[in-house]
Amino acid sequence: MLRSSIFSLFRHRSIPISLVSVVSYNQSSSISKPTHFRSSINLDHLSSGYLNHSPFSQSFSSQKSMASDSSVQPKSVHDFVVKDARGNDVDLSVYKGKVLLIVNVASQCGLTNSNYAELTELYEKYKDQGFEILAFPCNQFGNQEPGSNEEIVQFACTRFKAEYPIFDKVEVNGSNTAPIYKFLKSSKGGFLGSDIKWNFSKFLVDKDGNVVDRYAPTTSPKSIEKDVKKLLGIA
Template identity: 75%
Template sequence: MAEDAPKSIYDFTVKDIRGNDVSLSEYSGKVLLIVNVASKCGLTQSNYKELNVLYEKYKNQGFEILAFPCNQFAGQEPGTNEQIQEVVCTAFKAEFPIFDKIEVNGKNAAPLYKFLKSEKGGYFGDAIKWNFTKFLVNKEGKVVERYAPTTSPLKIEERRDTFVEIPGST
């Protein structure tokens, strides 16, 4: 392993939906759910609805959702960043951070996604198969779980021991 290889997601800087650099080290000490999202997917309504529920419930307990729009799956996120933000904030009422549209597979895959996939490969190799693949990252910036696009975000709540201080669990 190269000496300068990323050791956690905190080693990455990404762009937010307005094009500003964001160091993921800003999220140090928080549990993260990183999701590749799309506005026009059959999974969109249910995923955004449930992600909002999770976010509302746990955002004040050190939990954050980071959404990365991606148009690599059947062209289901065709809009510009401005259009995506409008849809996500208006139609889906998402309050969690939305980032710059990226690629998650192939030679132009975002470095963050190369890292996520290397940490937790899927059942059919590392490639992201569809919109709404979810990665759960612990407070140390390590990937602890990968969820399929069809996994309900509320199912991830079963792992809340990862992101909620349960009394008596320390």
């Protein structure tokens, strides 16, 4: 009965009869579509066979678009995929179970020396106890991070012995704000609005990916140590 209705529909609407088998297949297909959130889901690796040439491909494309739709709300930092300094995808779920300090860094700021030095010191002290620093270069404040990713990494690693991950350069304010920073700012607003005020703003994230605190650019990493220890469960 259903098949007859489909043939009738195609006959009156001039839809190619060759698609009948595809539609019929759709009625009984058990193909499951991904429903989890990622800020940059890549479905391009799917087979170029049936799925890419059938109505199912439109469904997958729609889900891919939904992943970056503001209506699809991430629940934690672990729900994001970001780019590292080499352009590779990094799924932040790899940091589940770790306490994170997320910082927008710059190489030519008046706060650079003190912040980088203390970040390295804090990292060395607690890296083996479940602590990680995620550094995101940003050039939006006084154009103080103008270099390439390679130059930024070389600067941080050579001058300040940074061993923590440094990611792709991002924007933290405005229409091109990186999704991870939209989430951070919406989770913890700052003084006089949620926008990032300058280089070296800091977000403290617990082991479950929840943003628990936000610190001003002038807040020294050393002064955050007590909060880091608390989340790590260190007396």
